[in-house]
Amino acid sequence: MVNEKKLGIYVHVPFCLNKCLYCDFYSETDLSLFDDYISALEIEISMHSNIYSINGTCVDSIYFGGGTPSLLGGARISSVMETLQRYFRISPESEITIEANPGALKKADLKIFLDSGINRINFGVQSFNDSNLRILGRIHSSKQAKEALEISRIAGFGNIGLDIIFGIPGQTPNDLKNDLYQASEFRPEHISCYSLTYEEGTPFFASMSKGIISPLSDDDVAQMFIDAGETLAQLGYKRYEISNFGRVKEKNNHYYSRHNMKYWSHDPYLGFGPAAHSFDGKRRWWNQRGLKSWISDLASGRLAISGEEILSKEELMTETIFLALRTISGLDLKLFKDKFDSDIEKAIKPLIDFYESDGFAFIDSGRLILSEKGMLAADAITKGILNAVDPID
Numbered sequence: 092m093v094n095e096k097k098l099g100i101y102v103h104v105p106f107c108l109n110k111c112l113y114c115d116f117y118s119e120t121d122l123s124l125f126d127d128y129i130s131a132l133e134i135e136i137s138m139h140s141n142i143y144s145i146n147g148t149c150v151d152s153i154y155f156g157g158g159t160p161s162l163l164g165g166a167r168i169s170s171v172m173e174t175l176q177r178y179f180r181i182s183p184e185s186e187i188t189i190e191a192n193p194g195a196l197k198k199a200d201l202k203i204f205l206d207s208g209i210n211r212i213n214f215g216v217q218s219f220n221d222s223n224l225r226i227l228g229r230i231h232s233s234k235q236a237k238e239a240l241e242i243s244r245i246a247g248f249g250n251i252g253l254d255i256i257f258g259i260p261g262q263t264p265n266d267l268k269n270d271l272y273q274a275s276e277f278r279p280e281h282i283s284c285y286s287l288t289y290e291e292g293t294p295f296f297a298s299m300s301k302g303i304i305s306p307l308s309d310d311d312v313a314q315m316f317i318d319a320g321e322t323l324a325q326l327g328y329k330r331y332e333i334s335n336f337g338r339v340k341e342k343n344n345h346y347y348s349r350h351n352m353k354y355w356s357h358d359p360y361l362g363f364g365p366a367a368h369s370f371d372g373k374r375r376w377w378n379q380r381g382l383k384s385w386i387s388d389l390a391s392g393r394l395a396i397s398g399e400e401i402l403s404k405e406e407l408m409t410e411t412i413f414l415a416l417r418t419i420s421g422l423d424l425k426l427f428k429d430k431f432d433s434d435i436e437k438a439i440k441p442l443i444d445f446y447e448s449d450g451f452a453f454i455d456s457g458r459l460i461l462s463e464k465g466m467l468a469a470d471a472i473t474k475g476i477l478n479a480v481d482p483i484d
């Protein structure tokens with residue numbers, strides 16, 4: 092169908108074998124509720140589909156995230172895929188991703204994932220250095236990560252992604268380069284390269300607060316951000332968002348994560364599972380974080396939504412600018428003007444001149460795009476633009 096807005100689906104799988112020391116994603120290490128979780132998930136999918144199937148909305152992206160979705164195993168993931176196929180119109184061209192932990196992956200499950208329609212697998216590798224993996228509290232070793240990447244390719248995955256973290260206490264620029272070189276040996280189609288953050292409530296945050304671990308300096312982390320971009324460019328990967336890189340697919344076309352692109356483009360997505368968020372272009376709502384209460388609400392026939400917000404014009408403008416400037420597509424100034432009736436180009440002209448002269452940003456085909464240097468200061472630049480734009484005009 093022409094001009095049809097395609098829907099993304101996110102399934103949050105809230106189980107992990109062990110909590111990594113830096114992680115603040117919602118997950119439980121009690122694995123006894125797998126089957127109750129699957130039953131509740133299937134109820135939730137059927138209830139939500141009633142809302143969206145009215146418009147015949149087509150789904151072109153499904154993402155099993157977590158947590159550790161691969162822990163559920165092939166049979167349970169297949170069952171969820173069948174349920175999604177029963178209730179949604181899923182495009183045959185869909186990108187369907189499962190996140191996997193190299194320390195929680197069964198070889199036999201890979202074929203079942205593929206047979207169920209999953210065509211992309213993303214590994215939380217984080218590092219190929221065992222000492223850094225231990226600092227992060229990961230359950231896997233570098234050897235397990237390499238094996239997982241190898242057997243996934245052999246099983247038939249043509250689209251493999253992996254995550255690398257930098258800024259680990261004690262990590263050197265050479266450690267990071269080694270991680271990226273080792274990652275590239277497997278020719279993954281996609282690499283996410285994130286800087287470590289110290290989230291409140293995590294053991295890492297507590298250790299930092301007590302002075303047990305010392306974060307790298309901002310300058311060192313900024314240098315690693317630049318190094319990562321340069322190293323990955325040499326290895327054939329293009330940065331298309333602050334933390335994400337895609338290998339070339341065909342001429343002028345790279346492997347980008349469709350799920351991530353939807354989020355940065357403000358496209359609609361439905362989230363299933365505890366703590367999952369959904370967005371319809373204006374309204375955002377989110378599920379309860381507690382697995383047991385989420386299950387019990389759905390078992391009683393109630394959606395387990397714990398909150399919602401309708402974004403005001405100002406909030407939509409803020410998010411549009413913030414998200415667009417993270418990507419190399421940047422902010423389409425004309426589209427922004429038409430959508431929000433706000434002449435942003437005129438309002439921020441002096442700022443654009445300043446950013447351009449200092450190498451923070453440039454204009455290309457009517458889009459404001461941040462340079463790598465600008466991406467390092469993305470938050471400050473976004474704030475500057477927001478201050479200059481009058482949302483009520």
Ligand code: SF4
Nearest residue numbers: 107110111114157158
């Ligand atoms: S495996 Fe992933 S989701 Fe689970 S605790 Fe570690 S980082 Fe968090």
